[in-house]
Amino acid sequence: MGEQTKRLALVASKGTLDQAYPPLILASTAAAMGWEVGIFFTFYGLDLLHKERLEHLQVSPIGNPAMPPPIPAIPMLKVPNFLGALPGMTAMATTMMKGWMARAKIPPIKELLDLCIEADVQLFACATTMGVMGITQEDLIPQAQCAGATTFLDYAAAADVTLFI
Numbered sequence: 001m002g003e004q005t006k007r008l009a010l011v012a013s014k015g016t017l018d019q020a021y022p023p024l025i026l027a028s029t030a031a032a033m034g035w036e037v038g039i040f041f042t043f044y045g046l047d048l049l050h051k052e053r054l055e056h057l058q059v060s061p062i063g064n065p066a067m068p069p070p071i072p073a074i075p076m077l078k079v080p081n082f083l084g085a086l087p088g089m090t091a092m093a094t095t096m097m098k099g100w101m102a103r104a105k106i107p108p109i110k111e112l113l114d115l116c117i118e119a120d121v122q123l124f125a126c127a128t129t130m131g132v133m134g135i136t137q138e139d140l141i142p143q144a145q146c147a148g149a150t151t152f153l154d155y156a157a158a159a160d161v162t163l164f165i
Helices: 017-032 043-048 080-085 089-103 109-118 127-133 149-157
Strands: 007-012 036-041 122-126 144-147 161-164
Touching: 007 017, 007 043, 007 149, 017 036, 017 043, 017 089, 017 109, 017 161, 036 043, 036 149, 043 122, 043 127, 122 127, 122 149, 127 144
Parallel strands: 007 036, 007 161, 036 122, 122 144
Antiparallel strands: none
16 A cells, blocks of 8 residues: 655744745755645745745844844843844844855755745645735735635645644
């Protein structure tokens, strides 16, 4: 008796650079393992499918206690919210993150998304949230399909693994 294909259902609700990596890494990895994969993008997660916003994802140092200080020798800069309040810190945090990912040879977000598309990962854009946030189908990459919660719940009901990221 042959083994049935596994299915992964992910919910991506965050639109920052650091939060864009987990769903796309998991989706592309599962797809490479032969799994069927679907990601439901909702709220700020829709930015990962937005043609313009996708290219400008950032990391916020405010409220991110795990963010290391850019200058470790200055103890005062170890307070993340203090750092985040300084002009230019979001850009610096974003540059730091992109550098870490490049050194680790992890592809940029757009490339990971392209890998998902090539592997036939289903990209569900939450119809309700699109309306709330004023996003239209034309704002999204062509591979994104506008879908309601019922569509994704039907998909997720048959999943072997379901994750909210």
